[in-house]
Amino acid sequence: MSVAARDPARPIRIVLADDATLLREALASALATSGFEVAGQAGDVAGLLRLLEHDLPDVVIVDVRMPPTHTTEGLEAARTIRSTWPGVAVLVLSQYVETRYAVDLIRDDPRGIGYLLKERVTRIADLADAVRRVADGGSVIDPEVVARLMGRPRTHTELDELTRRQRAVLGLMAEGRSNHGIGERLGLEPKTVEGHVGEIFSKLGLEAGLDDHRRVLAVLAWLRES
Amino acid sequence: MPGMDHATEAIGSGRRSASPRLRTAALVIPGAIVVAIGAVLPFVSPLPRDEVVTPASQAALASSSGLWLASAAVAERRDPAGPMWRLLIAMTIGLWIWSIGYLATPLALTISYAIAPLSTAIFVHVLVAFPSGRVRAGRDQSVIAATYAFTLASGALRMATLPGDWNLLFLTDDPVAVEASRWASLGVPILGSVVAWVLIGHWRAAMPVGRRVLLPVLVALPIAFVLESAGYVGDAFGWTTVSDATRSPIAIALGATVPLGILLGLARSRLDRGRVADLLVELGRGVPIGGLRDLLARTLRDPSLRLAFTAPGVSGLVDGDGRPVEIPDDASRRVVRLDAEGQTLAVLIHDPALDSEDPALLAAVGSAARLALDNERLTAEVRARLAEVSASRARIVEAADEERRRVERDLHDGAQQRLVALALRLDAARGPDGTDPVLERATAELREAIAELRGLARGIHPTILTESGLQAAIESLAERSPIPVDVQVTPARFAGPVEATAYFVASEGLTNVARSSHATSASVSAEVDVTDRRLIIRVADDGVGGADPSLGSGLRGLADRVAAAGGTFAVESPVGGGTVLRAELPLR
Numbered sequence: 001m002s003v004a005a006r007d008p009a010r011p012i013r014i015v016l017a018d019d020a021t022l023l024r025e026a027l028a029s030a031l032a033t034s035g036f037e038v039a040g041q042a043g044d045v046a047g048l049l050r051l052l053e054h055d056l057p058d059v060v061i062v063d064v065r066m067p068p069t070h071t072t073e074g075l076e077a078a079r080t081i082r083s084t085w086p087g088v089a090v091l092v093l094s095q096y097v098e099t100r101y102a103v104d105l106i107r108d109d110p111r112g113i114g115y116l117l118k119e120r121v122t123r124i125a126d127l128a129d130a131v132r133r134v135a136d137g138g139s140v141i142d143p144e145v146v147a148r149l150m151g152r153p154r155t156h157t158e159l160d161e162l163t164r165r166q167r168a169v170l171g172l173m174a175e176g177r178s179n180h181g182i183g184e185r186l187g188l189e190p191k192t193v194e195g196h197v198g199e200i201f202s203k204l205g206l207e208a209g210l211d212d213h214r215r216v217l218a219v220l221a222w223l224r225e226s
Numbered sequence: 227m228p229g230m231d232h233a234t235e236a237i238g239s240g241r242r243s244a245s246p247r248l249r250t251a252a253l254v255i256p257g258a259i260v261v262a263i264g265a266v267l268p269f270v271s272p273l274p275r276d277e278v279v280t281p282a283s284q285a286a287l288a289s290s291s292g293l294w295l296a297s298a299a300v301a302e303r304r305d306p307a308g309p310m311w312r313l314l315i316a317m318t319i320g321l322w323i324w325s326i327g328y329l330a331t332p333l334a335l336t337i338s339y340a341i342a343p344l345s346t347a348i349f350v351h352v353l354v355a356f357p358s359g360r361v362r363a364g365r366d367q368s369v370i371a372a373t374y375a376f377t378l379a380s381g382a383l384r385m386a387t388l389p390g391d392w393n394l395l396f397l398t399d400d401p402v403a404v405e406a407s408r409w410a411s412l413g414v415p416i417l418g419s420v421v422a423w424v425l426i427g428h429w430r431a432a433m434p435v436g437r438r439v440l441l442p443v444l445v446a447l448p449i450a451f452v453l454e455s456a457g458y459v460g461d462a463f464g465w466t467t468v469s470d471a472t473r474s475p476i477a478i479a480l481g482a483t484v485p486l487g488i489l490l491g492l493a494r495s496r497l498d499r500g501r502v503a504d505l506l507v508e509l510g511r512g513v514p515i516g517g518l519r520d521l522l523a524r525t526l527r528d529p530s531l532r533l534a535f536t537a538p539g540v541s542g543l544v545d546g547d548g549r550p551v552e553i554p555d556d557a558s559r560r561v562v563r564l565d566a567e568g569q570t571l572a573v574l575i576h577d578p579a580l581d582s583e584d585p586a587l588l589a590a591v592g593s594a595a596r597l598a599l600d601n602e603r604l605t606a607e608v609r610a611r612l613a614e615v616s617a618s619r620a621r622i623v624e625a626a627d628e629e630r631r632r633v634e635r636d637l638h639d640g641a642q643q644r645l646v647a648l649a650l651r652l653d654a655a656r657g658p659d660g661t662d663p664v665l666e667r668a669t670a671e672l673r674e675a676i677a678e679l680r681g682l683a684r685g686i687h688p689t690i691l692t693e694s695g696l697q698a699a700i701e702s703l704a705e706r707s708p709i710p711v712d713v714q715v716t717p718a719r720f721a722g723p724v725e726a727t728a729y730f731v732a733s734e735g736l737t738n739v740a741r742s743s744h745a746t747s748a749s750v751s752a753e754v755d756v757t758d759r760r761l762i763i764r765v766a767d768d769g770v771g772g773a774d775p776s777l778g779s780g781l782r783g784l785a786d787r788v789a790a791a792g793g794t795f796a797v798e799s800p801v802g803g804g805t806v807l808r809a810e811l812p813l814r
Binding site: 019020022023025026027029030033065070071072095096098099100101118119121122123124148149152153154155 | 747
């Protein structure tokens with residue numbers, strides 16, 4: 001089963017993993033209200049993996065910090081889930097914006113994986129959008145991660161050569177959006193978006209013709225390292 | 227301390243006798259007059275001048291009694307309370323009385339002849355009691371008692387039977403008595419053998435120091451023994467020529483070997499005391515604890531010397547290698563305690579002969595050793611305190627770090643989760659098409675509060691440091707900096723306090739760069755110096771420079787923080803030449 005082969009008529013099934021019960025319950029009820037099916041909840045990684053062994057959801061939402069060490073259990077769980085059950089998409093919620101974690105997370109396979117700042121879930125519409133995107137096999141990178149990378153001081157100034165619009169397109173690419181999604185967000189024709197993307201790639205010296213997934217990683221890596 | 231009462235004395239106060247110079251003068255001046263009178267007597271003798279006043283006899287007489295007197299003065303200086311100097315004075319007086327015979331009147335001759343056996347007995351007393359003057363109980367005491375009894379009895383018998391108009395004590399010329407007196411003289415060689423046996427016993431029992439001290443009496447003994455015995459045997463068989471020859475100046479001079487030995491000992495003591503100065507110089511250079519014993523043994527010339535220390539947590543004494551040391555509780559060894567501030571630092575276990583050879587040398591060496599050990603103790607104490615202070619400073623910093631981690635975790639698990647959940651519920655309450663402006667604003671404000679709290683929590687403790695290490699944390703720091711920062715940080719992980727300190731240096735350094743350097747770029751590097759096992763953190767910028775660590779509390783705090791981790795911190799900030807902070811942290 002692949003993440004992309006989902007029956008659009010069936011509600012997206014979600015498993016939540018977070019040791020903060022209060023937040024988890026609030027999140028579960030908000031997701032249920034928004035038309036998702038919360039198939040299970042877990043307070044730690046072991047519990048999460050046990051749930052998955054019995055019943056595979058479409059999406060797992062997992063907090064980075066969980067028992068027992070309260071460090072990066074969630075990140076490791078995301079990698080484990082993606083490699084063990086490629087059909088399950090994972091959305092990682094992080095307390096802090098760490099661009100390294102975002103890039104590490106999508107490095108192996110950017111499909112069906114997302115990295116969101118935890119407080120992003122307070123906007124149900126945004127969360128629902130992110131869940132749908134990863135469920136459809138897309139990548140989601142929190143806008144704040146992208147903003148940090150875009151706003152990072154640089155000695156090289158390739159970014160300065162981009163127009164305002166092109167910078168916006170670049171940011172949305174970094175968030176993991178497809179050309180179609182970018183066009184919707186900016187109110188542009190797909191052809192126009194494609195034009196911008198091509199120009200951005202040539203200005204930044206990136207390899208052209210990458211698929212959407214590979215594109216996220218290439219753009220993030222470029223933003224982080226140059 | 228058990229077993230230390232025996233033959234123990236403490237060095238620290240030093241014994242002080244009242245005006246030893248004056249006492250020596252009181253001894254030497256009248257003594258010298260007596261010796262001088264003795265030397266002059268032959269000149270006033272009615273005997274033929276060319277027989278009694280020869281250069282040899284005069285030299286022997288004057289030098290012999292002079293030497294005995296001088297040795298008495300030396301012995302008095304060394305041990306004013308002991309009996310040795312009194313014995314030596316008795317020898318001097320004996321010689322003087324003997325020289326009264328030169329007056330050649332019947333009384334003077336009688337006294338001179340009568341005193342001779344007593345002088346012999348005192349001489350034996352000196353030999354047996356050498357060098358302290360104290361006679362050991364048992365065999366030695368018996369030998370001395372027998373000597374006095376024999377010499378006085380045989381002397382009396384001899385005086386009673388010695389014919390001559392001058393002999394005021396002449397009683398009888400009964401042949402049996404005369405024969406008895408002659409055979410009694412043969413007792414002298416027997417006595418001599420017994421004394422020799424006693425002295426050889428002393429020699430065998432003595433340690434090297436004691437043997438050195440005994441040397442003069444061992445040289446004197448056979449000479450005196452042969453000459454005296456020959457004299458007495460000559461008398462016994464009427465070989466007066468032999469007798470006269472042995473009573474000659476040669477005999478007198480050779481008998482002076484003992485006082486000469488005492489005086490030579492003094493000269494050696496002076497040299498030994500010179501070695502105390504060398505000892506102090508050596509100690510000043512710093513001597514390892516194991517080397518101290520050898521150094522003291524060399525200075526005291528006592529190879530048998532042992533040095534035992536008190537050690538914290540150990541009830542008994544230990545040597546330089548930490549092995550336990552038993553204090554012998556017999557008279558074969560003497561013990562000197564080296565004290566400081568009422569506590570025993572160490573004990574010297576030495577040859578008892580050192581006490582009689584030169585107690586002042588022993589005291590000086592003991593004092594020098596005590597100073598060295600006390601110095602050692604104080605240095606160790608200061609080092610221990612310093613280590614303790616450093617450790618407690620590091621612990622304080624670690625505790626503060628731990629506290630910050632805890633506060634961050636509490637914020638994360640508590641307030642943040644609650645606020646996020648609350649915002650979530652507010653958002654849900656608004657409904658899918660909610661446009662209530664009050665709810666809208668409340669949610670927005672709540673989101674801002676959450677973002678602020680997130681910033682605050684991150685400032686308290688960057689979790690990425692503990693989660694992913696220095697490289698990730700410093701890269702994250704650089705991303706937040708308003709100017710471009712080149713990061714060259716090792717991906718290696720280190721102990722928590724090292725990472726926390728290194729991060730603190732990078733974080734404070736970059737804050738300073740952003741605040742006051744007017745720099746256009748900066749760099750942070752952290753590399754391991756493998757040979758020195760150090761982590762070297764360097765924060766550099768191309769700004770205006772002129773940072774003064776003594777003024778900026780930020781830099782001061784950095785220096786303190788690095789010092790708490792046992793590292794070093796340096797700031798290089800020439801005006802107009804940028805600023806380089808460099809911290810080196812030891813990796814344990």
